[in-house]
Amino acid sequence: MRHSLHITNRCNLRCFYCYEDDKDTSSFIPYVATVPEALQRAENMIVHGAHSIEIIGGEPLLYPDIVQKVLETFSTRCSFCITTNGMINNEQIEHILMRFSPTVHVSVDDPVTTHRFRRGSDLNRILQHAHTWSMLTDVTIHNVLHPHNFQHMQESFVFYVRHHGFKTLGFGVVEEWMSPFYWKKYIEGGKEVIDMMTEKEMRSVHISPWAEYAPFDKEIIYSHGGKVELEEIFHPVDTDDSPYGLSKRELAGYYKERRNALLHTGG
Numbered sequence: 001m002r003h004s005l006h007i008t009n010r011c012n013l014r015c016f017y018c019y020e021d022d023k024d025t026s027s028f029i030p031y032v033a034t035v036p037e038a039l040q041r042a043e044n045m046i047v048h049g050a051h052s053i054e055i056i057g058g059e060p061l062l063y064p065d066i067v068q069k070v071l072e073t074f075s076t077r078c079s080f081c082i083t084t085n086g087m088i089n090n091e092q093i094e095h096i097l098m099r100f101s102p103t104v105h106v107s108v109d110d111p112v113t114t115h116r117f118r119r120g121s122d123l124n125r126i127l128q129h130a131h132t133w134s135m136l137t138d139v140t141i142h143n144v145l146h147p148h149n150f151q152h153m154q155e156s157f158v159f160y161v162r163h164h165g166f167k168t169l170g171f172g173v174v175e176e177w178m179s180p181f182y183w184k185k186y187i188e189g190g191k192e193v194i195d196m197m198t199e200k201e202m203r204s205v206h207i208s209p210w211a212e213y214a215p216f217d218k219e220i221i222y223s224h225g226g227k228v229e230l231e232e233i234f235h236p237v238d239t240d241d242s243p244y245g246l247s248k249r250e251l252a253g254y255y256k257e258r259r260n261a262l263l264h265t266g267g
């Protein structure tokens with residue numbers, strides 16, 4: 001089972017599609033876990049069967065001391081990944097990655113619209129950090145998709161994989177912004193990316209989630225007892241019949257067919 005450990009809702013960016021409360025309004029209640037709280041919650045997750053914990057925010061690398069303490073305490077009992085917007089790097093962060101090797105998921109948009117939708121981001125700086133981190137641990141570039149950028153999926157593949165040499169590219173969708181029309185666009189865009197992959201890329205590049213799609217059920221726990229807390233638990237299930245689940249399944253099937261055709265024919 002995979003769990004998400006949410007250590008803060010604070011962030012250095014202001015993305016339009018942010019899943020956190022609007023940080024610029026008076027209703028926003030900033031939350032940062034204390035180190036004992038973060039450790040207790042990670043311990044609970046492991047006791048309840050977590051084999052993998054994703055550390056999320058907000059921006060978790062605003063608080064490298066919390067991340068470091070969690071990894072120091074639990075990295076021998078569980079695998080970890082850190083989901084970050086990639087804007088912050090320093091010696092302490094590099095030390096954490098070198099010492100504990102958590103996977104790093106760097107969230108970006110496509111190279112054309114990033115500056116419009118991820119307010120405050122700087123793609124050059126993010127890529128510089130991602131390249132540095134990829135010398136220390138596994139790095140996934142995670143392209144956030146929404147109705148304004150499905151048409152740029154091929155450009156993303158060319159830019160992040162062919163131009164920048166990243167070997168794992170993930171496409172994730174802002175579900176709240178979707179409609180049947182846009183799910184169709186997502187599937188079309190996904191198929192165009194899969195169609196442009198060469199045999200060599202099929203062997204060496206991992207496109208997530210289509211390459212390894214396995215359905216899951218997501219349970220979200222919030223607790224507002226004077227603090228804000230969020231924890232996500234991903235339970236493996238036989239099928240996920242939500243629009244996102246069905247779309248991912250269709251693309252996973254298409255990916256598999258294309259991979260089989262390319263690897264069997266050498267085409």
Ligand code: SF4
Binds near residue numbers: 017057058059085
């Ligand atoms: S980087 Fe993530 S947490 Fe920060 S504003 Fe963007 S979507 Fe929200």
